[in-house]
Amino acid sequence: MTITALKQPDAASQRKRGFGYRAAKMLLTQRIALLGLLTVIVLAVMVSLNSAGALSGSYDADYLAAALISAVPLAMLGLAQLMVILSGRGGIDLSVGAIVSLCGIVFGYSYGVWDLGLFVSILLTAAAGALCGAVNGFLVAYIGFPPLIATLATFYAFKSLALIISGQKPISTVQIQEFFSAAQAVEIPLIGQNLPNIPLGIFTFLIPTAALVWVLLNRTTFGRRLFALGTNDVAAAWAGVDTRANRMSAYVISGLISGLVAIVAVAQFASARPDAGVSGNGMALPAITIAVLGGVAITGGIGRVSGILLATLLVVWLNAGILLAFAGNEGTQFQLLALGVLLIGASLLNNLTRKKFGVLH
Amino acid sequence: MSEHPTTPRIAMRGISKNYGGVRAIRQADLTVQPGTVHALVGENGAGKSTLIKILAGAEQPDTGTIEFDGKPVTITSTTDAIRLGVQTVYQEPQLFPDLSITENIFVGREIKRGVRVDWAAQAAQIQELLDMIGLPHKLATAPVGDLSIAQQQQVSIAKAVAGDASILILDEPSAILTDAEISVLFSIVRRLTARGVAVIYISHRLDELFEIADTVTVMRDGQTLDTYDIQDLTVTKIAELMVGGILTEQREPRSFHNVAPTLELHNIDLGQLLNGINLQVRPGEILGLYGLLGSGVAEIAETVYGMKQPTGGRMLYQGKPMVNKGPAAARRRGITLVPANRSAQGVFSFQSIGFNISIGDLAKLSPLKGWVNKRRERDIVLDLIKRLGVKTPNENQPISAMSGGNAQKVVIARQLLSTPKLLVLAEPTQGVDVGAKEEIHRLIGQLAASGTAVLVVTTDLAEVLRISDRVLVVREGSIAAEFGPDATQVDILAAASGAVTTRKAS
Amino acid sequence: TGSASGGANTGTTTVAFVPKLQGIPYFEAMNAGGKKAAEELGIKWLYQGPTTADAAAQADIVRSFIQQKVDTLIVAPNDPDSMAPLLKQAQDAGIKVATADTDAPNSVREVFVNQTTEQNHGKALSESLMKAMGGSGEFAIVSCSETAANLNAYIDVIKKDVAANHAQAELVDLVYAGEDQAKAAAMATDLMNAHPNLKGIVGLCSAAAPGVAQAVKDAGKIGKVFTVGGGTPMSMAPYLKDGSSSAAVLWDVQNLGYLTAWTGKELADGKQLQSSFDVNATIKGVKYDPATKVELLGPPLVFTKDNVDQYKY
Amino acid sequence: MSTHLQSRTPAAAGTPSPRKMLPRRVTGQEIVLIGIITVLWILLGFLTPAFLTPGSILPLLVAVAPIALVGVGMTFVIITAGIDVSVGAAIMVSAVITAQTMVATGIPLIPALLLSIGVGALLGLANGLLVAYGKIHAIIITFGTANLFQFIGLRLFGSSTVNGVPGTFDVFGRGEAGRTLGIPHSFAITLIVVAIAWWYLRHAASGRHLFAIGGNANAARLAGINVKPLVLMTYVITGALVGLAACFVIAQGTSTLDQSVGVGRELAVIAAVVIGGTSILGGRGSVLGTLLGAILVQTVSSGVTQLGWPSQLSDLFVGAAIIAAVGTDIIRERSRRKP
Ligand SMILES: Nc1ncnc2c1ncn2[C@@H]1O[C@H](COP(=O)(O)OP(=O)(O)OP(=O)(O)O)[C@@H](O)[C@H]1O
Ligand SMILES: Nc1ncnc2c1ncn2[C@@H]1O[C@H](COP(=O)(O)OP(=O)(O)OP(=O)(O)O)[C@@H](O)[C@H]1O
Ligand SMILES: [Mg+2]
Numbered sequence A: 001m002t003i004t005a006l007k008q009p010d011a012a013s014q015r016k017r018g019f020g021y022r023a024a025k026m027l028l029t030q031r032i033a034l035l036g037l038l039t040v041i042v043l044a045v046m047v048s049l050n051s052a053g054a055l056s057g058s059y060d061a062d063y064l065a066a067a068l069i070s071a072v073p074l075a076m077l078g079l080a081q082l083m084v085i086l087s088g089r090g091g092i093d094l095s096v097g098a099i100v101s102l103c104g105i106v107f108g109y110s111y112g113v114w115d116l117g118l119f120v121s122i123l124l125t126a127a128a129g130a131l132c133g134a135v136n137g138f139l140v141a142y143i144g145f146p147p148l149i150a151t152l153a154t155f156y157a158f159k160s161l162a163l164i165i166s167g168q169k170p171i172s173t174v175q176i177q178e179f180f181s182a183a184q185a186v187e188i189p190l191i192g193q194n195l196p197n198i199p200l201g202i203f204t205f206l207i208p209t210a211a212l213v214w215v216l217l218n219r220t221t222f223g224r225r226l227f228a229l230g231t232n233d234v235a236a237a238w239a240g241v242d243t244r245a246n247r248m249s250a251y252v253i254s255g256l257i258s259g260l261v262a263i264v265a266v267a268q269f270a271s272a273r274p275d276a277g278v279s280g281n282g283m284a285l286p287a288i289t290i291a292v293l294g295g296v297a298i299t300g301g302i303g304r305v306s307g308i309l310l311a312t313l314l315v316v317w318l319n320a321g322i323l324l325a326f327a328g329n330e331g332t333q334f335q336l337l338a339l340g341v342l343l344i345g346a347s348l349l350n351n352l353t354r355k356k357f358g359v360l361h
Numbered sequence B: 001m002s003e004h005p006t007t008p009r010i011a012m013r014g015i016s017k018n019y020g021g022v023r024a025i026r027q028a029d030l031t032v033q034p035g036t037v038h039a040l041v042g043e044n045g046a047g048k049s050t051l052i053k054i055l056a057g058a059e060q061p062d063t064g065t066i067e068f069d070g071k072p073v074t075i076t077s078t079t080d081a082i083r084l085g086v087q088t089v090y091q092e093p094q095l096f097p098d099l100s101i102t103e104n105i106f107v108g109r110e111i112k113r114g115v116r117v118d119w120a121a122q123a124a125q126i127q128e129l130l131d132m133i134g135l136p137h138k139l140a141t142a143p144v145g146d147l148s149i150a151q152q153q154q155v156s157i158a159k160a161v162a163g164d165a166s167i168l169i170l171d172e173p174s175a176i177l178t179d180a181e182i183s184v185l186f187s188i189v190r191r192l193t194a195r196g197v198a199v200i201y202i203s204h205r206l207d208e209l210f211e212i213a214d215t216v217t218v219m220r221d222g223q224t225l226d227t228y229d230i231q232d233l234t235v236t237k238i239a240e241l242m243v244g245g246i247l248t249e250q251r252e253p254r255s256f257h258n259v260a261p262t263l264e265l266h267n268i269d270l271g272q273l274l275n276g277i278n279l280q281v282r283p284g285e286i287l288g289l290y291g292l293l294g295s296g297v298a299e300i301a302e303t304v305y306g307m308k309q310p311t312g313g314r315m316l317y318q319g320k321p322m323v324n325k326g327p328a329a330a331r332r333r334g335i336t337l338v339p340a341n342r343s344a345q346g347v348f349s350f351q352s353i354g355f356n357i358s359i360g361d362l363a364k365l366s367p368l369k370g371w372v373n374k375r376r377e378r379d380i381v382l383d384l385i386k387r388l389g390v391k392t393p394n395e396n397q398p399i400s401a402m403s404g405g406n407a408q409k410v411v412i413a414r415q416l417l418s419t420p421k422l423l424v425l426a427e428p429t430q431g432v433d434v435g436a437k438e439e440i441h442r443l444i445g446q447l448a449a450s451g452t453a454v455l456v457v458t459t460d461l462a463e464v465l466r467i468s469d470r471v472l473v474v475r476e477g478s479i480a481a482e483f484g485p486d487a488t489q490v491d492i493l494a495a496a497s498g499a500v501t502t503r504k505a506s
Numbered sequence C: 001t002g003s004a005s006g007g008a009n010t011g012t013t014t015v016a017f018v019p020k021l022q023g024i025p026y027f028e029a030m031n032a033g034g035k036k037a038a039e040e041l042g043i044k045w046l047y048q049g050p051t052t053a054d055a056a057a058q059a060d061i062v063r064s065f066i067q068q069k070v071d072t073l074i075v076a077p078n079d080p081d082s083m084a085p086l087l088k089q090a091q092d093a094g095i096k097v098a099t100a101d102t103d104a105p106n107s108v109r110e111v112f113v114n115q116t117t118e119q120n121h122g123k124a125l126s127e128s129l130m131k132a133m134g135g136s137g138e139f140a141i142v143s144c145s146e147t148a149a150n151l152n153a154y155i156d157v158i159k160k161d162v163a164a165n166h167a168q169a170e171l172v173d174l175v176y177a178g179e180d181q182a183k184a185a186a187m188a189t190d191l192m193n194a195h196p197n198l199k200g201i202v203g204l205c206s207a208a209a210p211g212v213a214q215a216v217k218d219a220g221k222i223g224k225v226f227t228v229g230g231g232t233p234m235s236m237a238p239y240l241k242d243g244s245s246s247a248a249v250l251w252d253v254q255n256l257g258y259l260t261a262w263t264g265k266e267l268a269d270g271k272q273l274q275s276s277f278d279v280n281a282t283i284k285g286v287k288y289d290p291a292t293k294v295e296l297l298g299p300p301l302v303f304t305k306d307n308v309d310q311y312k313y
Numbered sequence D: 001m002s003t004h005l006q007s008r009t010p011a012a013a014g015t016p017s018p019r020k021m022l023p024r025r026v027t028g029q030e031i032v033l034i035g036i037i038t039v040l041w042i043l044l045g046f047l048t049p050a051f052l053t054p055g056s057i058l059p060l061l062v063a064v065a066p067i068a069l070v071g072v073g074m075t076f077v078i079i080t081a082g083i084d085v086s087v088g089a090a091i092m093v094s095a096v097i098t099a100q101t102m103v104a105t106g107i108p109l110i111p112a113l114l115l116s117i118g119v120g121a122l123l124g125l126a127n128g129l130l131v132a133y134g135k136i137h138a139i140i141i142t143f144g145t146a147n148l149f150q151f152i153g154l155r156l157f158g159s160s161t162v163n164g165v166p167g168t169f170d171v172f173g174r175g176e177a178g179r180t181l182g183i184p185h186s187f188a189i190t191l192i193v194v195a196i197a198w199w200y201l202r203h204a205a206s207g208r209h210l211f212a213i214g215g216n217a218n219a220a221r222l223a224g225i226n227v228k229p230l231v232l233m234t235y236v237i238t239g240a241l242v243g244l245a246a247c248f249v250i251a252q253g254t255s256t257l258d259q260s261v262g263v264g265r266e267l268a269v270i271a272a273v274v275i276g277g278t279s280i281l282g283g284r285g286s287v288l289g290t291l292l293g294a295i296l297v298q299t300v301s302s303g304v305t306q307l308g309w310p311s312q313l314s315d316l317f318v319g320a321a322i323i324a325a326v327g328t329d330i331i332r333e334r335s336r337r338k339p
């Protein structure tokens, strides 16, 4: 009736508007378009700085490929945050870093000390991660803890447990040291000769995880239910969605992914460190940052796998470039500046988007 | 009455407002005289709420002027509006769940001594206000979050009345109130108009306008059509103005199959809320459940659907005992429900229409359990959109961009993914315009005709009489009376409000 | 790809050093020593550290230096095990690799520039403490990171030395305060309360050493509780002077930085290190063990109120 | 006439006295916390006799002060349904500017205090403007500004420490100079701030408005409350208290200030606030609870050290304390909401 009468002229007028308007709208409403553009800008600026000789090392394909090694844990934990933030009601997981620490020790013992073999060790570690996630999920979904609080509590608890069960010592037996090969850069078969070597973790961990999460979210009914309860918890319950079980599953998956990241971290560091995920600023805050930058709405129900992956690429390549652009201590300091500006800038843009175009994707 | 002798309290001229691409209102005019009740009517999405939000300072217009008592004013915030004496009861209660009723009523204009809130002075005033709206005194300190929706609406009204209003705006206040509560509201409104307050009254219950309104402005497609004296109008006339055509009353005769009941409730209890509920509904039958808010009528629907677990009694479904652990279990059995509160319980706002429909039965989306086949989803969704006449360019539109009536159809479509054996509809047409209401009623009739047992839970008297084969009246957690289709509104209302205590055989 | 001997730099030898973290006096003093060496030896000295003592952040920086194709890459690893593979990667890229301050024993590093042995350092700490405590009484240790290998090694040495040589002294508690001075002070306060007879506290790292001294000062227990620790001279000077700290055990950090840079140049030039050598007028008698490939700056330096003002870092 | 309402009416029977109109003075959560803390202190008093001595309690209270102080601001922020994860980095910036100025100019106590508070308030203003007027979720904004503040702080440190910080702030310290009649000044100031904040939140109209904003920001706007300035104010207050807390942190540190100052404090502060019963969803909370929460956390970590247990255990107990405290709160709320 009336609504279509109001809408149709709008659709028509949109068709009439020029390419510029549509491009701007796409950049603002499609987070991945914006991230893609930013990544291209970063690459272009760095490459031109490079050819102008303003960088202290060459910003080339080899370097970009080598930098991808830090993309693996970052993007995977970003995906873990995607799952829980999507589930709504303030979903967030502050404990992922602590789970990485704890599960790293589990992997260190099972693979490096008890010698259970790679396959069993991976299963055990992933199960430990899922169990940690289940604790979070139970507190959030069944008891009704706000996620920020539940995961803050388990962050403290898991972090402490990792130190206690490891006796504060990293596990670095021969097996663990040799496990580094799992993180090494490899040549891509067939087409690899002309391309730089890519860190193995991209293929063994990141791509499978990303594919799995994508399929879960976009091709399974679980994904539908997750989006539903993230968008409107009450409506989901009335539509027959078991909100508690599904919300809990999101946290279990987040824990599971964190468990896998623990294996990546062990491989990358050639040792199982009880503070692997919490030292420095920890792994949780960067992961949340990646998720937000990747366009995941903190209120739930909106978010895409591609956004996480692109945001990771942007941050990792930008950071790598900054290290070459600023010598000395400034390098790492300017990384903080860049991240802060990106995060606030992207959020302000989101806001503009909502005002101008309504919904955001 | 258009040539009123006095200066209008408010004169809005040439008001337009766009939301992104949506033109919510276009060149609307509204002139309201002091001491009158001015009704604003129009289909869902006609722009009524938007127009009054502009007056209340909650939204800023793109174009237009506003005059207050003959002087031009600019209203850029709710503070500006409140300063002019504009008090508003919004369509959705705007309250603070953790604060007490007293604090809710005084929030924003506390009685103060210095910076400190004068609790004692507020306490003295609150009693008077609670008396006026008919809420018990003991609720003064209760957190608003503990109240029922209807009580919250009453608090909103008290809040607006407590302010020194020169204009009182009521946006569909009656939609969730019972008739008793509405009559309290009307007496308040009359008292205020007697003091010279101008009241703007928005409602879809056209019949009540004849009780309270002096003038009526009709809106359509974001425009104000014209303003009429209430004496010059009838319900049919208003409805015709609203939809811009002639409404034909059509009652399709329903054929009633006398077969084994789909659902039987035997002495169902639910804590203090329900006691000893007995009812039966058969395939093809439409059973109306009428009750005032708080009567327990809503709880019957929730119990059947598995949202609440009965504390006593038996439920039989297709002749077999049934325990519904939750809505999912009910749906697996073929019981679906359209919830009463569309925005809170029904709609996944920024998701697409397709998403909003298919969430009802994800198992249908692929032969493989747990899997989503996008093409199959599209086919199913498009089919339902067509069957229900949802007005949308495609199934990917977010449901938040739709009018109330269309959104309601989407929520109904969700229940029809597989033809339900038992369909429960709670307030199926609340806040839905006349045209859409018509279509929804026809749809319910069609479903019944195809063999679905239908349970309609409503507080809309006209509706329950119009579509039901039988009407059960619920009062204080029990079935108070049963009526056949020949009952009158008076019979039912009397039963619901306690005048009739004996059960009348049908 | 660029030539083998450098991308951005042309001709001059480039030595890069990655500290555990930036902004703390210890590593900034090494940086100062390295800069001085660079001026005197005509090399290019690069210094870049993470903002927190984080192995992953450090790895990113090491990777960027590999990319810059420096001639020599020297690292003070936060996590020796995780640094080993990266050093291998650097070596494969034709870069000379070494460690300084903290070793990565299972790596391909060609030299470890050691300030002093863990044995010597631990022993100097325990001897200074025992001297202050008069060889008897209860003492406690406030360490920093739970996982720092060198700190844990010092703890072992102290335990053994006290057990062997000071039977009346007893280690009653060991706590970890992270790299946080205030937390170290709070924990030292708790230790003094829990053990009223406590006579000594070791503040093991450069954050804990001033922290424990401050706690003793605040508790008004100067002269009753004695502290020693691994603090840098300028941060320890006030405490050494008021007696809340009896001794700070460290080494000449600027000289260590100088030696690090010098060693980097030697490696780049492909020279063989002698078993004992002098670097300049102040750095003399450096030992080198070809079997373990470890350079040794010399014995630890004990700062007291008498000599602390000679060191400006 | 309102018979139909009777089955749904909650709350006690009878007309309330004006006294009952007042918001509750002490919440259930606070009573629980007082109980837990009392039990813990008595228990620790038995297990380690030194615990209940002034030499142990006073430093504990001094250590509580900065966390509780920032916690007061954080409580304001969280009541409005916001959050500020940048307070750790903001402490760093305030502390380094103040310490450097003291070293360079030797300014006396009051100007130094004002400087630190001013810097903190300025950082809070940046947060507040972005949250209130940028209309972005507070957690995102403050994650962003946390990075920016950390950048600013590190640049100011200039890869060095601030050495020879004068003892100007010793009046807030752990030592003898920091006490009068045995009461630590820093804790006394914190108590005063808590008391003022408690009164403000309970009795001042604008204090009540903070609860309204947290309960339903749109309804608050529609009720004519100036939401944005009030939200802005909560961040500025948090910033100012961060500035004051930075002075306490300097006083509790050594004569050398290094760049680890403030790092990770935000989580400790948030932990204290949520243990104190403030709802992270907004609309409900108390500063008294926050103070008690901070005391509980500090008691746990001091207790673990004094008992001679491995210090790594204290985080485990903090985690457990959060779950226990918030869990009882959730269960109590739920049982209250059930008629
Ligand atoms: N915030 C908004 N953003 C986008 N569109 C909006 C917004 N609010 C209203 N609209 C659109 O503006 C039009 C007018 O809406 P409005 O709420 O004023 O209608 P109404 O007459 O009050 O309808 P109802 O009877 O259903 O309450 C509708 O098409 C609606 O979808
Ligand atoms: N028994 C009573 N009868 C009538 N009015 C009362 C009574 N007790 C208190 N009041 C009124 O209620 C208001 C609040 O009381 P009061 O001034 O004691 O609060 P307060 O001191 O600010 O807070 P608290 O009660 O927590 O100490 C006052 O204005 C007082 O006049
Ligand atoms: Mg409306």
Ligand SMILES: [Mg+2]
Residues within 6 Å of the ligand: none
């Ligand atoms: Mg009083």
